[in-house]
Amino acid sequence: MIKLTINGKTIEVAEGTTVLDAAKMLNIEIPTLCHHPKLTPFGGCRLCIVEVKGVPRPLTSCTTPVSEGMEVTTSTPALEGLRKTVLELILSDHPNDCMVCEKAGDCTLQELAYFYGIRENRFGGERRIYGKKDGNPFIERDMEKCILCGRCVKVCDEVQGVGAIDFAYRGFKSKICPTFEKDLDCEFCGQCVAVCPTGALTGKMWQLRGRQKDIKEIDTTCSYCGTGCNLTLHVRQNEVVRVTSKEDTWNEGWLCVKGRFGYSFINSPDRLKKPLIKRNGKFEEASWNEALDYISAKLREIKEKHGPDSIAGLSSARCTNEENYLFQKFMRTGIGTNNVDHCARL
Amino acid sequence: MTNSIIEIEGLEVIFIIGSNTKETHPVIANRMIKAFRKGAKIIVADPRKVPMVRFSEVFMNLRPGTDVALINGIAHVILKEGLHDKKFIEERTEFFDEWTKSLEKFTPDAVSQITGVPAENIIKAAKLYGGSRKAGIFYTMGITQHTHGTDNVNTIANLALLTGNIGRKHTGINPLRGQNNVQGACDAGCLPNVYPGYQRVDMPTVKEKFEKAWGVPLSAKEGLKATEMIGEAHKGKIKALYIMGENPILTDANANHTKEALGKLDFLVVQDIFLTETAALADVVLPATCFAEKDGTFINTERKVQLVRKAVEPPGEAKNDMWIIAEISGRIGYPMNYSSPEEVFDELGSLWSALSGISYGRIRANGLHWPCPTKDHPGTEFLYKAGFPRGKVSFTCVDYLPPAEVTDKDYPFILTTGRNLFQYHSGSMTRRVAPIEAHAGKAYMEISAEDTNMLGIKDGEAITVKSRRGEIRINARISSRVSKGVLFIPMHYGEAAANMLTSDALDPYAKTPEFKVCAVKIEK
């Protein structure tokens, strides 16, 4: 264990802990844009700089491991001045279009600009303008809003093992893009979208469907494969408009393309909305009562005529435990057969 | 899974066989990559060069259907190298000596002949897996969807027993289940031979227990498995079928046969969220709810019970499945009165001790792994810590036998099927998601460049694939994933349904069809 003090408060932490994490344990807030707890430290945004006694220049707390007896100060006029400069520099190369940005209200950059009260900017000048938009169907990549924090690059490599994007070019023209600036063609897991601190990466299908403040979040479990990732459904006006996963879930907030982007079937116009009964080879809409009566009459008739084992039920690995339980209970009690199975083998 | 997903992170060796984890269980693959970043060694055995091969230390590109030989070969080497766990074998297993004898002929060279995997890779994999006591095996349908699927699983179990890689944290035999609640459907008793909690219908005491709980006499006769239901329907013995949320026309092998069978029914009820290929054949179709429209629980592949919460109202007059079942049941003379899904779950828990300790209240934030018998039980992340339920477990002697259908001069290619990353199962959900359709909306068949050169087929060209059971038109996709002579078609596309071709030969025990191997030919 390593003992250090941060803003005069003493704490003991495990060796290898970063100053930023140690501060977090003490509930001391240090602003940061490029750091993400699930990714390796980057040290690019320079907002998390702190002063360490005996070290001549400020150090980024996200990259600096604690050392015995370290004395850290997280906020001084000098540090805050540097942070303000950094923020102004970022904003000097950022479209000031929070008014129409998908991410407004949920944007770390916007939040920091607010806390640092940046209305005037000492720096102006050229801003990166990119004509070409990425044509992929899933992820909107508005690189003018990109602050090059590198989170997307790291998550794509470290977590997803894909490496579809990386830094390209140098200097002010530095940019994150797929190979040769082609359209993104990857696994579309959207992990990059999940970790982006600004509006640079968003879901294409999210657009103009409502911003975070109008949205109700419901935690649930994904209905695709057997992994059982925790999902958060974002609902606006009885419509699922976005799917995310929280970082503190067992799946660490990571999802796949189906879990993250494959939700619009819920609102598909193809959804069945009324019971259908086939008459003369054609489906006709029916009332629930009519349909249920018809079914029960038919099942009773067949059961009486051919015995309960002439009836079988196929339930679904897509339905809940409760539904499956009731289904098999119904088959065994109501019908009186053990002819019940589901698609486990398929 | 005997062990949990989070434990993957602590594995030293990850042996993936018959699982395209990166595409079918992407988030589990993320855990594997996390382990890889921490230094874990990954072994992949697959007839296709699946994406996880990128992270592998050893890749065994076996011929489809030769898994038994491969795993026996690995066991052979582990024994020969003395890497087996003698203490574990002594204390917790039986029939080790007989089994050892059965392995003698599976030398690396002999196995290499059968599987096409170089002997040195078999030895390398054996040394890796056998050399670690934190090694886990992961498999999916690449193991089970064979006429020798049960044999395959038995060999895997043998391997885990041999090395003692079971019953401890960071080990295990881990089948990754393909559907969100396939575990729960089994647990909840949607199986023809058992009641909820795998309690046998043919055991009088069990039957009595359920008769008492449910208040009616029950049948002691084992029911039909799904694949058998279709067969019996075809024979005219099954008259009525009630399908809740399934699409067997696309998902069962030999689609023509399935279609015919359903056509012979007197009465077909389908309850679903879309008018699927199967629903189209029904006499009555009932509009049901999807996961976002109801409360309940799912049990994932690692036996973890998790909450499902209602987020939106169902469209139109669609009703949740519980309500529908209760309504029909009531009309048929067995009334069901439940005020909430929670009440149903609690009833399930009262009938199966593994779930007794789990309540909605306990899993509000995080799920719990069964068995969880009491309200203060923390759940069970990995099984068999205190030993196997039946005391000692047996090694099973398994001999290698070829698949039911092998190639010949008329049908010279091996077709194997599966999923891709973007689509899901029969596609009834994902094919209605615009961006997914835009990106992966076209059916294709993976074929090696060697084969296309030989046949004079261009990338993207439409071809006809024929098996003894049916034929489809599909576009060829030249791919380095498949080897010469092997074809792959994803199962999702109704317009070029892989299951028009697949064989409905079944595993004799599990009754799982051999989706992974059939013989086909290609015509331009």
Add this chain to the structure above:
Amino acid sequence: MKANNTVIKVCMGTGGIAAGGSEVIDAFRTELNTAGIAATVEKNCLMHKVGCRGLCAKDVLVDVIINKEKTTYQYIKPEMVSRIVKEHIIENNPVIDWAVGDDYHNFHKKQLKVVLSDCGSIDPEDIDAYINGKGYEAARKVLTTLKPEEAIEEIKASGLRGRGGAGFPTGVKWEVARKQNSKQKYIICNADEGDPGAFMDRSVIEGNPHAVIEGMIIGAYAIGSDKGYVYIRAEYPLAVERLRKALSDAKTKGFLGKDILGTKFSFDIKVKLGAGAFVCGEETALIASIEGQRGMPRAKPPFPVYSGLWGQPTVINNVETFANVPYIIRNGAKWFSSFGTEKSKGTKVFALTGKIKNSGLIEVPMGIPLREIIYDIGGGIEGGKLLKAVQTGGPSGGCIPADMLDTPVDFESLAKAGSIVGSGGMVVLDEDNCMVNMAQYFLQFTQMESCGKCVPCRIGTKRLLEILDRITKGKGKEGDIELLEKLSADIKAASLCGLGQTAPNPILSTIKYFRNEYEAHLKGKCPAAVCKELLTYYILEEFCKGCGACLRACPSKAITGEKKKLHKIDPAVCIKCGACFDVCKFKAVKKE
């Protein structure tokens, strides 16, 4: 003629080759052949390719040594060879008109050559030439008679400090690496010399690659590493070629590989080519680049010596640092520390360029006054102009103004003056150089070469550059100088790596010493008449002869005037290209 006492040395550094060194060598062969001494050429008349000896401006330089008496020829072209062979080699009558003059000798007089002592005298492609001059003796001594700790002690005692720019004590770095308890350690030679106008490391590798290799062997032994890398720019093809040959020869001779010199010590060196990113000279970016990542720096701590290449303890020293090591071991720490100042020991190699008569590669003892470098070695300013400042340390450095010429050249003194020794670039600026323009030039470079990782460097240097741009265009605003100072200070404090932390130096030091020039620009004047937008060209009535040369030269038809009458420039049309200024024989065109 006694051919067996004759040695011919032809400069075949990059400068020599560019000036036609290969052709000169061929000419010598042919001429000697024709002269009938062909059969004995290789045996008796030794002809060497040698590396750079510093004064590249006078290439091709050729030494002809007969009976140990050396005559050095300058500006030699192939067609001149026959006369040298005939008169000097055959008749023993040196061709005095073509021999170098006093300036050549003065150039060398005040230099002190340690690292460059063999450069320009031995054949860099011949390992035996190095061995014959006591090469690899130091490695032998260290490997067979010293413990690693003793070797480190010797380097520490010598006071050698890193020659790559930061000046960290080499022995201390090695000691820390030695103490790391790790199975795998790495040693890396940083040959990614990227400062504009710098060519010290290139010349050392081209002129004497074995000294670098020997230094690495000693370093590897000292820290306990069996794997080394030389990270070298791909833009240095000759250096790469010679390095590769030297490595292969050293391996053949048993200085690299397994069980070196019969000891249990094994060490091998790989060459890694850089892809031309300046930032890869920064050690953590260099490491990332070797690992196959984009060359972007990582935060320090942890320093590479604790966690470097692939997370293992790694020592990175630059070419010149390693090249010093064998000479220190050979001659002793005391010998080395007898040169230089109290805190800066030994010598330093500089690339002397700019408005100076003798531009080239020099090696001087630490602490030598700047004045001696400029006037004694460099021969003073070209064209009799006034010295304005000396820029040292390249894009990371600063300016020393003319009135501080007595500043000693060592780590501490240059830092105190607001500049740095850096890797050794030294650019002489005269009255025709605009200091704002100079700062702008360097900023353009650093901005372009910023890796893009950290905000202050990526965007901050861009904003600095934009402010400088508008100042040089006469569009500066009040407060711009102060804004430059403030932003510069913030970039220095907040940037991730050395590139950003030093990028504002050229601005800060020029503001410090030449604030008046900045102020003049704000008022619309460029005192050195460099910044185009601030210039006006006009014709002086008293000098104009009306010859019409300017009128014909003007591409924008801005000049009017009849023959033999005064011409005029229309400032509204003039594009300030300077064609009229260059063409006027009567100095009648004036720019201001």
